[in-house]
Ligand code: SF4
C-alpha cells in the first residue's frame with residue numbers, strides 16, 4: 087500500500103443556482119492579468135449545453151484523456167504506440183483548441199460614451215478586442231454564451247452527453263414546457279492519473295505528493311501546450327500573452343492555511359464541500375484501466391477507510407500529521423463519495439481518475455415526473471419514488487455525464503436523495519406514511535442515522551462542516567527549509583519564486 | 593576584411609551566444625521558450641510551422657553531418673547518382689523550408705492577432721532566416737554540388753575556428769552569396785539568447801521519451817531539498 091492524501095471538492099448540483107459567484111471570485115483572485123482574461127479556472131455551464139470551450143466533452147474532436155490499448159494505458163492524443171507522436175507534433179498540434187473555441191476576450195469603448203462629440207445619434211460603446219485592441223465587428227462568443235440555454239436549443243443540441251437518447255427524448259429540448267436544464271460548476275479535477283502531467287514534454291506539470299494538487303511550474307513550462315490538448319476537461323489554459331500554460335491551483339495558498347478555496351468560500355448556494363481523502367497510489371493504474379461500467383466502483387475501492395487502524399498506522403508511517411488524519415475522518419468528500427455513495431465523478435470514462443464529485447440533481451427528474459402525471463405528485467404514494475427510473479431522459483443524460491453511462495449508479499444516488507427527502511418530510515411535515523419511508527430507506531440501504539447525517543451536511547452544513555481542510559503547517563517543516571516564515575515571505579509555493587508575476591521581455 | 597568577418601566575428605558572436613545564453617538562463621529562465629501563437633491562429637500556421645521545421649531540421653542535420661564526417665559525405669558523393677540524390681533531396685527540403693518560412697512571414701504580417709504579439713526581435717529573426725534560406729538555395733542552384741565543396745571549404749574553416757587557429761583562406765575566395773550565407777549563420781547564432789530562438793536550444797523534451805508518465809513532487813520527503821521529484 088502506498089497511502090497518499092488528496093484534497094477533493096464535491097458539488098451538490100441540485101442546489102447550484104447558476105449565479106457564477108464562484109467564477110467571479112476565482113477570476114478576481116487569479117486571472118485578471120493580460121493573457122488570462124479568457125480563462126475561467128472555475129466555470130459554470132448550463133447542461134444540456136455546448137460548454138466551455140465549445141464541446142469540450144467530445145474527445146473525438148479533442149482527443150483528451152486516456153484509452154486502454156493492448157492492456158496498457160496511453161494518452162488518446164498519441165494515437166500510436168509510444169510517446170514519439172507527442173514530440174512529432176511539437177511544431178503543430180492538430181487537436182489544440184484555439185481562442186475561438188473559448189471566446190475572444192473583449193472590453194467596451196466606454197470612454198466614447200463620455201467623449202463623443204455632440205451629434206444627432208446617441209453614442210455607443212463598441213466592443214474592442216483585448217488581444218488586438220481593435221474594434222470588433224460583432225461579439226460571437228463570450229463567457230457563458232449559452233447560459234440558461236441562451237434562449238435556444240442551438241447550443242444545447244450539440245451537447246455530447248445527449249448520445250444514446252432517442253429522437254423524442256431529444257425533442258424535450260425544444261418543448262418549452264418540458265424543458266430541463268441544470269448547472270455544472272467545474273474546476274480542475276486534480277486527477278489521480280492526470281493526462282496533463284503525462285503529456286508535458288518538459289515535465290513542468292506535477293502532482294503535489296502531500297495534498298494531490300496539480301500545478302504547472304511556470305519556470306519550466308516551455309509553451310508546448312500539450313496539457314491543453316491532453317486534459318479531457320480542458321482545464322489547463324494557455325496564456326497567449328506570456329506563453330505559459332496556467333490552471334486551477336485549488337487555491338493552495340489558502341488551503342495550506344486551512345482556508346476554503348475562493349470559489350467554494352463564495353458559493354451562495356452553499357453547494358460545495360471540500361475534504362481530504364486517503365487513497366492507495368499503488369492501484370491508480372488498475373483503476374484507470376477498469377472497464378467503463380466498473381470504473382466508478384474501482385475509484386471508490388482505492389479510497390481508504392480513514393478509521394481503519396491499519397490505514398491510520400500507514401498514514402503515520404508516511405509522516406502525515408494528526409490533523410490530516412482527523413480531517414480525513416471528518417471529510418465530506420469521503421462521506422459523499424464513498425460512505426453514502428451519493429456523489430459521482432464527472433466523466434470517469436476519460437480515465438484520469440478525477441477527484442471532484444457531483445451529487446446528480448433530482449430536480450429535472452422530478453420536473454419530468456410531474457409533467458408526465460399532470461403536473462402534481464403525491465409524496466405519499468410509493469409510486470412516485472419508484473417512478474424515478476422511468477424518467478429515462480435525464481437519467482441517461484446524467485449517466486453519460488457522471489458515471490460512464492452506468493445508469494444504476496445515478497439511480498442509486500437519486501433514490502437515496504429522494505429517500506432522505508421523504509425521511510425528513512415525515513419528521514417535519516408528517517404527511518408521508520411510516521411504511522413508505524421505511525420501504526424507501528430499506529430499498530436504498532440507508533439507515534435513519536445516515537439520513538440525518540446527509541440532511542445535516544447537505545442542507546444545514548455550517549462552514550466548518552462543509553470545509554474540512556487540514557493545514558499543511560509549513561512553518562513547522564524547518565528541516566526541509568531552514569528559513570523562517572519571515573524570510574520566506576513573498577515566495578509563492580514550489581514553482582514561481584518571485585512574489586510578482588514575471589514579465590516577459592521577448 | 594575577410595579577416596574581420598571570418599576571423600574575428602565568429603569569436604565575437606560565439607561569445608555573445610554563450611555568455612548571453614548563460615545570462616538569460618540564469619536570470620530569465622521563465623522566458624526560455626518560443627512563444628507559441630497557435631492558440632490565436634492555427635490555419636496558416638499549419639502550412640508554415642510543419643514544412644518549415646521539418647525542412648530546416650533536415651537541412652541542419654545535413655550540415656552537421658558534413659561538419660563532423662566530411663570524408664563520409666565525399667565518399668558518398670563519389671558515385672554521381674548518389675551525389676544527385678543527395679543534392680536533390682537537400683534542395684527539396686530547402687524549398688519545403690522556404691515555403692514554410694514564407695507562410696510564417698505572411699501570417700505574421702497579415703493576422704491581426706499574431707501581429708499584436710509580434711516583437712521587433714521576431715521581425716529581425718524572420719529577416720535573418722529568410723536571408724539564410726534564400727542564400728542557401730542560391731548556393732545550391734547557382735554553384736552546384738555544394739555538398740562536395742562545403743566539405744572541402746567551409747568545414748575545414750569551421751574546424752579551424754574551433755581549434756582557435758582561424759584559417760580565413762578556406763573561405764576567402766568563396767562567392768559572395770556563400771559568404772553572406774556563412775556570415776548570416778553566425779548572426780543567427782549570436783541572436784539565439786536574445787529572441788525566441790532560445791527554443792532552438794531545448795534541453796527538456798528528449799527526457800519525455802524515457803520518463804514515466806506521472807510526475808509527483810514532495811515538499812517534505814527528503815530533508816536536504818524542498819522539492820523532491822518522483823516519477824510515478
Ligand atoms: S482535470 Fe485536467 S488539468 Fe486537472 S488534473 Fe485532471 S487532467 Fe490535469
Ligand code: SF4
Nearest residue numbers: 102105106108353355
Ligand atoms: S457560486 Fe455556487 S451556486 Fe453560484 S454558480 Fe457557483 S457553484 Fe453554483
